[in-house]
Amino acid sequence: LEAVCNKTAIDLAGKMRCNFPAFNGNRLNLEKHVLKSLAEKEKFDDFITYITNPRTQTEAFIKAEVEKYIFKDHKDEAVNVLKTNIDDIKTRVGEALFTATKKVQTSKEGDTDMWLNEFSNVIKDELTFDNICSENFSDINNFEFLKEEIKKGFTSITEEMSSLSLDKLKDSRQKSDEILINQLCNCCWVKCPFCAAVCTNTIEDHSPDDHSAPFHQPRAVAGGKWRNTNEMCIDFCTTLVGSDLYFYLESSDRSVPYKNYRDGGPDFATWRITSDESKLAYWKWFVCHYKKELESHYKREFKGKGKIPDDWKTIKKDDINKQKKNLQ
């Protein structure tokens, strides 16, 4: 039973990896889908989780999508995979019974030990002998009898299997969502020290290669503000690193020119942030849409130098996914 559930979980994970749009591309593609889903659901707390701990939010996204795929949208497909795997195991055990018996019958020294060996050998990839029957057969000499006993044992298992439902998958050792999380989340999760944009490198520890992200965010997304004020910094770090402005290190109060941001210490030195004017509509929409929530969350305000430009306010939610697609 366990074997059937595990195999089904693995098969379904494989299917999703091939067919499901969020899981069948690269890291950036997954990132895009996570952001898209955040915008669709419009839960501010989820955004904050994403900003503070992107991995947690990404794992929650994968879990939710797998659940939806297996138990809702593609339920029939999942049931079919489960059925196929049950039939497979039935066939294999049937074949194993037959092969083992035939071997022993045609051999001169055929005995129960040989029979058991043969039988276990054929099915060892699928099941362990204990799965089928826990009784001790060592004192049985008649393998025909043994075969019948095993058949009986197996029949009760197949009956149980036939009543196996998808819900059982939730208890199996291998779970589709965990398999996918393992495959998709073993990558770099280091955040930009300015804006908290997550590094999209697919390797967890990729030094000496710099961290990098294709899109940065306004610093305010991560609560960035102007020094000695309570005014949010709505500038993108990609703009700031091309400017003549300075930033201040929290730890030492030392000022560092944005242009030489790598001098700010190891957290800064390991990032490659290229100066450009790419400003993702997504984050402009986010800042406008959650202005109040961000202000109360970070206890800072969008005013003065942090006043939100009027043209940001015209961005509709429909526009933001389009831009993300194009930029890719």
Ligand SMILES: [Zn+2]
């Ligand atoms: Zn950044």
Ligand SMILES: [Zn+2]
């Ligand atoms: Zn990285």
